[in-house]
Every structure is written in C-alpha cells, then in structure tokens.
Amino acid sequence: MMVKENLHFSEMHRSGAPRGPYEHYEKWFEGQNNERLAKKSQEAEAFFRRTGITFNVYGQSDAEERLIPFDLVPRILSSREWTKLSKGIEQRVYAINSFLHDLYNRQEILRAGIIPVELIAQNDAFLPQMMSFSPPGGVYTHIVGTDIVRTGEEDFFVLEDNARTPSGVSYMLENRETMLQMFPELFSAIKVQPVSDYPKNLRRSLEACAPQSCTGRPCVAILTPGIHNSAYFEHSFLADQMGVELVEGHDLQVVDGHIAMRTTRGYKTIDVLYRRVDDDYLDPLTFNPSSMLGVPGIMDVYRAGNITIANAPGTGVADDKAVYSYLPDIVRFYTGEPAILKNVETYRCSEPKNLKYVLDNLAELVVKEVHGSGGYGMLVGPAASKKELADFADKLRARPSNYIAQPTLALSTVPIFTESGLAPRHVDLRPFALVSPKGVNITPGGLTRVALQEGSLVVNSSQGGGTKDTWVLED
DSSP states (O other), X not given: OOBOOOSSOBSSEETTXXXXXXXXXXXXHHTSOHHHHHHHHHHHHHHHHHHXXXXXXXSOTTOOEEXXXXXXXXXXXXXXXXXXXXXXXXXXXXXXXXXXXXXXXXXXXXXXXXXXXXXXXXXXXOOGGGTTOOOGGGOSOSEEEEXXXXXXXXXXXXXXXXXXXXXXXXXXXXXXXXXXXXXXXXXXXXXXXXXTXXXXXXXXXXHTTXXXXXXXXXXXXXXXXXXXXXXXXXXXXXXXXXXXXXXXXXXXXXXXXXXXXXXXXXXXXXXXXXXXXXXXXXXXXXXXXXXXXXXXXXXXXXXXTSOEEESOTTGGGGTOHHHHTTHHHHHHHHHSSOXXXXXXOXXXXXXXXXXXXXXXXXXXXXXXXXXXXTTTTOEEGGXXXXXXXXXXXXXXXXXXXXXXXXXXXXXXXXXXEETTEEEEEEEEEEOEEEEETXXXXXXXXXXXXXXXXXXXXXXXXXXXXXXXXXXXXXX
C-alpha cells in the first residue's frame, strides 16, 4: 500500500507497517482494485445526492446546498483507545452539566474564585432568565459533541466542547450505512461496534428527562428553524429515525399551560422538545421579540416545569472558548479528580500579557472567536498572508476579549482515497454523548471530519472538509 510520506502521527501506519487497529483493514485493502474503489466512491456520492445529505454554507454570495464529501477509508480506533476516550468524555460531560447547574444556582465556582465573575457576567451566552431554575432531571446538556484531536499514540486533546446544539450525528449514521452497503464483506471480517442504536438511545434518553407533569409515555418532538437551515437534513433525518414529529415554531402554541403541537385531531401536548433553534430565537416574549422561529411563552411553560427543552437554554456558556480554557479546573472542582482528557493550551486574549504574546506570534498560532463555530471567524497563522495577519491583528486590538489563541498542533492523519492512491490528511473526531438522569451513553465512534486539502488543518464542512466512517473495534 503506497502512502505519501507523513511527518505527523499516522493513525494507520508506524514505521511503514500497519498499526494494530488497521492490520485487518490493510490486508483487505491490498487485495482491492483501485478502479473498483473509485467506482464505489462515485456510488457513495450518488447515494448522498439522491438521499439529500446536504448542508448550506452561510455568508457566501454563491451559497447553495452542497454535498459533504465522503471518504471511503475508515478511521479505526482500538477498543483500548476508545475506553480511554469514553471515560474522559463521560467525566467531562458530567463536569459541564454540574458547572451549568452551579452557574445558574449557587455559583460556588465563582465564589471560590476558580472562574472570574466578569467572564460569566459579560458573556452573551449566559442567560439570567435561567437563574434559580433546574431543568427536569437536573440535566442541562442532553446531547453533547466533544471535538477531539490527536497528536500521538496516547495524546488525545479536547479541541472544543459543543454543549448547545451539536450537529453531525446524521452524517455519522449515514456514513456507516453507506460503508455497510458498499463493503459488507469488511464488516464480516472485522468486528466493528455498531452505531445504529443512536436514534433509539436518543429517544430513550430524552424520554427519561420528561417533566414530572408527564403521565404515560412522553411525547417527544424536534423543533427546527425550517428547510433553509444548514442542518435541516439532520433535523428531518433524526425525526424520522426516532419516530417523532418534526415541528416548526408556527406548529406550536401554549395550551392549558403546556406546549402543544397542531395535529389533524387538534392540539397534542409535547413533553420533551429537542430544539435546534438558538436561544435568542426560542421565545420572542423572553428573548428576541422579532423571532418568527420560536414559540411565544415557551420559557414560562419551561420554568413552570411543564416541558423539557433539550438542550437547556443557556448551555452555550459552556461552549465559550474562554470558558473552555478553564475546563481542567472545572473538572477538578466538580469531580475532585484531574481531567482524563487534556485541553489544548489556550491564550485568553482578554488578558494583556496573553494579547501581547499572541500579537507577537500571530503567524504561528490559531486564533478563534470565543463564540465562533463552523470554522468561521478564525485565523490559521501559518497559512495566512501578511495582509490577513495584519488585518486580524487589528481585530484583536479592537476586541481582545472576543478571541482566544492556541498553538498550531501537529494533528494526526488518516489516509484518504485519491486517484493516485492513499494520501494522508488531518482529522478530528466528534463523539456524541447522551445525558439523562440514568447516566451518560456514548456512541462508540462518532463523526470523523477530514481536511481534504493537502496540509490543511481546517476540517469543517463549511470550509471544504469531508467526513469518514469511524470504527471502534470490538475486543
């Protein structure tokens, strides 16, 4: 198997030989015909196009629905590697949920001086409307996506947390289904842990978070902003897979102190609403008065304990990249143990000493907006032009508290299939955790995003990245 020279940690090879998790896959790959694989790759693209697996790109004049490129070489993790990752994710998710509960109630972590009060008080994602209120079951983060990168054999780092409305799980499921259809013989020879139970587990987890006012089996629905949202495919996909209704704001209203959806038989009470609408648009009576996407009065129903909103409003404060820099302290404060998964070293530009360092070393750093996502509003110093560096330096000086900076990591690589053979590309991983009063359920695998451009470190689909199936091997 010919792979171009890779100066970064290769997850597939060590000293020219396949690493343990890839041994059986490499043996299978060596027996394949490149023309057959190229045809399979085209079939996968046709399947995604036929199925409508697309996303929208915002902020571009030529914005349109696009396919997320799919690469047919899987990313493979051993059972041992996954055990370490899943334990670290569970610890982190527990700490984030405890942090949010504390933040909106006693605020002991602020009283202890672990986190600066101004970091929360001046945070746009912090919602005073959630103060002195605990969601049903005490769960704030029902679905969490944790972005993880790797730099070596045992070196896994959390790049960021997605506790607000993490997306991408539909691509994880469709990637696996596509691989099963294209290469059934692979899954007969290699024992891979399944991911297909995710929709069933998601529904069970949400039902377990139903409010006490619920009698009988909870009614679950997904609230979508509509067909023009970049993740609409995922909203409709999950509703179909879970066997629940997909609703928009105009389908819902307050009826007898509950949220009810319009049906052909009248209004039906919803007990758990998995919302994919941002906080600001959730309730025009509480937040943005011009919102047409939310439900007027839903926050009053929520605070009265008559509906569960997943994820809870106000969880976005845990996504803040400045708050992220305190996560090791947050984990220790609420668990009494050191964090199993490390953070990437982070410079808070709001601090004068850090700002000076970042400005002096901008060409070597990655700079991100504290509330940014999707790869927007960031600077990758080593790939930036002199003008881009100068322009970004002006942004930093103007609003230093809006940014954090991190060193450019030597991200691990996994090969992608190209016309000339296999070529290494950088990857990250977003595993998905489900949280309920019964505990944390982490799907074995997750969404591997891959930077398809040679040398690129940006894996986001909105920035030209693609996806891979992620395999976790059975023992």
